[in-house]
Amino acid sequence: MKTVWFHLMPYPELPDDFTSEHRSVWVDIDPKLFDPAVGHRMYNDYIDELEFAAKVGFDGVGINEHHSNAYGLMPSPNLIAAALARTCPDAALVVLGDSVALYNPPIRVAEEFAMLDCISGGRLVAGFPVGTPMDTLYAYGNNPATLRERYHEGIELILRAWTSDEVFAFNGKYSKSRYVNCWPRPVQDPHPPVWIPGGGSIDTWEWCAQTGYSYLYLSYFGYKAALSTMRGFWNRVEAAGRPRNPYQAGFAQFFGVADSEKEAIELYREPAEYFFNRCLHVYPGFADPPGYKTLQTVRNGAEGMVERAAREASERAEQAAKKAARKAAQQSFSAASHMTFEQMVEKGYVIVGSPDQVAEKTVEMATDLNIGHVMSLCHFGNMNRDLAMHNTELMATKVLPQISHLWDDQWEDHWWPRPLTDRVR
Amino acid sequence: MAATPDGPGSMTLDSWRAGSLEIFRVGRGPRIGYLHGMVPVTSDEAFVTCLAEQGREVVAPCLPGYGGTSTSRDLRTMHDWVAATSEIIDVAGLNGAPMVASSVGAMLALELASIRPEAFSHLVLIGPIGLWRDDCPVTDPFSTTLSGQRNLLTNDPGLTASFYDGAAGEDPVVATIQRYTARTATASLVWPIPDFGLSQRIHRVSCPVTLIWGADDRIVPPVYADFFAESLSELRSVHLIEGAGHLAEWDAPARVAEIVTEALRES
Known part of the structure; x- marks a missing residue:
């Protein structure tokens, strides 16, 4: 099993009265709440944490794209990925990803992902999310009536740009280019593995089942609530005549590791409550x-x-x-925003405990969901840098050795990057 | 080609743009068209009845995505929508007829009249969309919950019950899909800002125009009546309807029908 250290990059200083005085963490959050000095410290801390995760042994580092969002401060994941490509020499770069419909023309995604694949020597995972309504429709003004068609057309263009041996004309409904010619081209042949992050839509399962792309269920609500969704996905995979290879699926999960369960609860209560009770305060009218x-x-x-x-x-x-x-x-997002930490743990939103306890629950999760890729959220909410690194180190040194063997003797990971063997970095 | 039914009722053209087009025809008398707003027209809509009772044959097509008219992914731009509206006007036998148009329907009517000035003999526009002022923005009707959206349209939300709650005896799954498709069509017409350059073309509208506005319009503030009035060289009159919201013809069907009749008589 592969474990990716995944960062959302939340703003760590939302006020205590945020949920009572502001209607949403997303789209129309008050710009005055953002302090650039906090942003300076935050981004550098967060990049430190990602680099540390790669250093201590996570299989990959993961990032994603959000807009006008205080819990996800990566409008451009490719910028962060570019920094990580240079400083994390062995980890996979899992960009989850570029919201294709927001790039005009989408050839920009083909180019930047190809750059990342070249810089990293073929370590890129290319994520193509549709994007949430808050990101794509409200913050970026895409029309909901055409968003998905634009998204699928964009992916078609990107894949052709990566794989065509000739310059070609692309006459799409939304993108028209007389000369499509992607320079640079990706290291991986025919192209980096494609992962499709989703929120549980049946259409997304069906599409991944048909195309063979890896489906990544990005839920914040724990593995227990994800069972029905993942069973649905695997039913579609089987119906499409494909094997139940767990590496065709992944799941995002919050983790809090300490020397004991008691200590873990003490350490991770505040950042978890900050995330679930403050960062997920989304106005329902945007949903x-x-x-x-x-x-x-x-x-x-x-x-x-x-x-x-x-x-x-x-x-x-x-x-x-x-x-x-x-x-x-x-x-629902806003529904999570009045829970105690005990409830979060009980529902499986956060897996906390000693390394052995966390390992046991993670294996249970991976087995029940039949997933080969764990998007591990070891930083959440307003967790400080030291605690994030403590959590990360315990996860890497005491949990991963107990779980990474899962699936090794049964399945091959066809969705993992295949880098150059003679990389310069 | 006129394809309206011979008598009152509804008809569906099954071959329209590889889909279907639903047209209602109610009443007898001089023909008048009605282009609905954000809620699709039905044969028993009170405003249609009131207009027919004024001695009119009301021909009311459903725009693409609304009611029994197919949705279409090919409607990506305002140009696509205007082309489709132009085609519908011809198919419904409304070329050169007077037209009452509301909300997004009024926007399409103005867009069409700006490039095809002979399309209508008179336009009666109810809360038209299509202009934008930064100091007085048009409300985003979709940044709220479904009940919030419903409350934006009319002063009495109960008036749109057949659309939002489904009609008696209607298959709830079919009703849900039709409602979603209609709301998607509206979104495609107003998202993210319903300004597609009408201000650059509106001077081409050469037929007489009557403006009607709900005094309580919470989507297009009534001050927009002044903005439209400034741009329409053949403006005949402006009417503010007290107690009515954005879809004034739903809140005050009889009053709006009277204004329409009066405006056409004077015209």
């Missing part, structure tokens, strides 16, 4: 703009509601409705 979901997803949701309504009518309607509401609340 579901029309057009963002595919009609198939809308249909599935509507049919589920109808089936649920019928079941509730014949059973104990009131009790079932409350249960459904609780379940929905568990999976």
